[in-house]
Amino acid sequence: MTESKRVAVVTGAGRGIGLAIVRALVDDGYTVVAASRTVTDAVKDLTPDAIVADLSSPDEPARVVRHALDQHGGIDLLVNNVAGTSNPPGGFLELDDEAWLHTFNVTFLSNVRATRAALPSLLDRRGAVVNISSVNAKVPQPRLVAQSAVKAAVTNLGKALAEEFGGRGLRVNTISPGPVWTDLWTAPGGPGDQLARRAGAELEEFKDRLPGMVGLSTGEFADPDEIAALVVFLASGKVANMSGADLVIDGGMTKTV
Structure with a gap:
């Protein structure tokens, strides 16, 4: 491994925002480990480290991180993008415990588990974490009640990690897209x-x-490439004192919030 090699792990990488993030990081010179429940041809074309992983499963985020450590020696950037939800048409009263737990496991605990596994290497390399949240963390909608609540937890987690580990060189920031x-x-x-x-x-x-x-x-x-460009900027360290921020890209949707 050369000293200039930068390694990123991206979850939920198979399509949409995650795929755009992988593409942008590869274009910026990163070696990217891309994890998704479904590994698409598009992501396989971008990186040989495209890993099938059900990130709602307790051991899977750590397995993805271990692959990055074993194959590439360390991690400079973790992008927690994976999300999943259950939104029955009936709203809150139609959401049973299983639906809530599914959303919590995929969207929040996958983030916790991946970050916990990657943290020693990220601290060693003075790296960065970027969490993909949502404007619905601040502007919840009845049909997205579970995802809104869990995304609020994702945003809060990023701020807590930035506070705890900022003095050790880790930068943790959140991106909250509106409609993409x-x-x-x-x-x-x-x-x-x-x-x-x-x-x-x-x-x-x-x-x-x-x-x-x-x-x-x-x-x-918003276009997925806009979210990806913001990830690359946050990873670059060009504004090294930015940590604990929640950056909104929503076309003005939350202008009155």
């Missing part, structure tokens, strides 16, 4: 499709109206 134009919005039955159907339109002809409907001042959804 991924297959979450474009898939059949997704929120974009549902809003279009309520308006009696097809999504393709309706999508230009969506940003205004969800309150985006810019009139545009």
Whole structure:
């Protein structure tokens, strides 16, 4: 391993924001270990270290970290991006304990477990952690009640880790996206499709109206590459005293919050 080699671990890397983060880090010169429950051809084309992992399982985040340590000798950056939720149409009263635990395990405990496993190497290398949260941590919606509550915990965890380990050279920051134009919005039955159907339109002809409907001042959804660019910036250490921050990229959606 050369001294200049920088190693990143990215969770939830198979598509959408996670895939964009892997691509941006590879372009920036990182060796990337990319973990996802489904390893897509797109992520395999970017890195030979694409690992199938069910990150809701207690041992899986540490297994992914061990792969990075065994294969590459250390970790400079951990990006906790993986998330999962259960959102029955009926809202809160339809969410049983199993649904809550699923959301908590995938979105929060995977973060805790990966960070705990990577922390010794991150401290040794004076590295960085970037957690991907959501504006729904601050602006919860009834149909996203579980994910909103758990993302609030993710944001709080980042601030707590920044406080505890900042004096030892670790930088921990959070990115909180608003609506991002991924297959979450474009898939059949997704929120974009549902809003279009309520308006009696097809999504393709309706999508230009969506940003205004969800309150985006810019009139545009964020692109996954924008989130990825922010990850690369935070990882760079160009603003070395930034730690414990929660950076919102939401097109002005939370301007009144």
